[in-house]
Amino acid sequence: MRRYFRAARALYEMQFQMKRPAAILKMKPNSYGLKSRSTFDALAALVSPLRGHQVLDDWTGLEIGLFEEAYERFGKDFYAIAEQLPRKTVKDTIAFYYIWKKHGSCAKTRDDGNLSDDFLPEPEPNVSSETLKLMDRLRKRQIYIQDYLDAARAMYAPQPAYASHHKRQKISEFGLQRVPSFQQGLKGLSPLRVPAVLDMWTPFEIRVFEVAIECYGKDFTRIAEVIGSKSSGDVIAFYYVWKNDSHYQVVKNRWERKDEGRTPKKTLADSKANCS
Numbered sequence: 462m463r464r465y466f467r468a469a470r471a472l473y474e475m476q477f478q479m480k481r482p483a484a485i486l487k488m489k490p491n492s493y494g495l496k497s498r499s500t501f502d503a504l505a506a507l508v509s510p511l512r513g514h515q516v517l518d519d520w521t522g523l524e525i526g527l528f529e530e531a532y533e534r535f536g537k538d539f540y541a542i543a544e545q546l547p548r549k550t551v552k553d554t555i556a557f558y559y560i561w562k563k564h565g566s567c568a569k570t571r572d573d574g575n576l577s578d579d580f581l582p583e584p585e586p587n588v589s590s591e592t593l594k595l596m597d598r599l600r601k602r603q604i605y606i607q608d609y610l611d612a613a614r615a616m617y618a619p620q621p622a623y624a625s626h627h628k629r630q631k632i633s634e635f636g637l638q639r640v641p642s643f644q645q646g647l648k649g650l651s652p653l654r655v656p657a658v659l660d661m662w663t664p665f666e667i668r669v670f671e672v673a674i675e676c677y678g679k680d681f682t683r684i685a686e687v688i689g690s691k692s693s694g695d696v697i698a699f700y701y702v703w704k705n706d707s708h709y710q711v712v713k714n715r716w717e718r719k720d721e722g723r724t725p726k727k728t729l730a731d732s733k734a735n736c737s
Contacts, residue, residue: 462659465522466706468612469664470671471605472517473507504672507665508687516556517606518665524549525610526617528557564607609664616659658698666690670699675712 506512520528527546535541539558543551662670666688673684681696688696703709 462616462702463706465609465612465616465659466667466703466708468605468609469667470708472609472664473668474503504669504676504687507669507672508689515665516560517609517663519553519663520557521659521661521663522613522617523660525561525613528554528561529614529618532558560606561610564603564610658702661695662699667703670696670703671708671712674700675715678716
């Protein structure tokens with residue numbers, strides 16, 4: 462789970478290191494936690510309507526696991542795959558497929574943490590420094606996407622059923638894999654599977670939560686308003702899962718430093734007044 466949180470965090474925090482227009486950054490006064498401008502910049506940029514929407518914004522780790530399991534069974538029959546994903550259309554499934562195809566389990570393996578040159582070619586010698594920086598950011602972005610998909614797979618991919626593999630192979634030889642009586646339900650949709658809080662949280666919602674809790678502390682109602690798609694109860698339930706991650710201690714230390722900064726220092730005159 463820690464690997465999953467770390468991958469979801471890296472997926473978004475790199476995008477908001479540059480400065481944003483001041484018009485986007487107008488936020489309500491913060492009475493909790495941090496008043497760091499950089500934190501508010503990141504939060505405002507994340508929830509801004511000017512931010513470009515990304516395919517992974519709407520895909521939870523559970524849905525990624527279901528997609529991979531369904532793809533293994535149905536191949537490129539996106540209608541059949543979409544039927545297994547309650548909240549996804551065929552269009553959503555196809556859009557995700559092209560992201561997953563490049564960075565998912567069928568992507569080329571990496572050597573020592575570096576992506577293959579098939580992702581981005583090496584630049585020409587006379588390329589400007591700004592272009593080199595942009596290409597470096599794109600390479601890192603590709604690595605973060607693949608790390609996130611790997612982390613989602615590690616959490617939600619079903620264990621292979623070696624005993625039934627031979628039977629499934631026989632069924633596929635006769636073209637019976639689409640016949641309902643021969644279909645085995647996806648393990649991620651099994652009624653015997655215990656649902657988890659993290660199942661319904663996308664990486665985008667996780668990152669908005671992490672930045673918002675730095676800004677507003679444990680004001681879960683305010684955080685739910687910022688996220689938009691979650692209730693206060695959802696945020697509280699996720700908080701108790703998230704606080705087991707090491708990033709919680711980082712946020713907690715920042716809160717404590719801010720509280721120490723707000724505590725007024727006693728002067729000599731105040732001490733004498735208290736004694737009298």
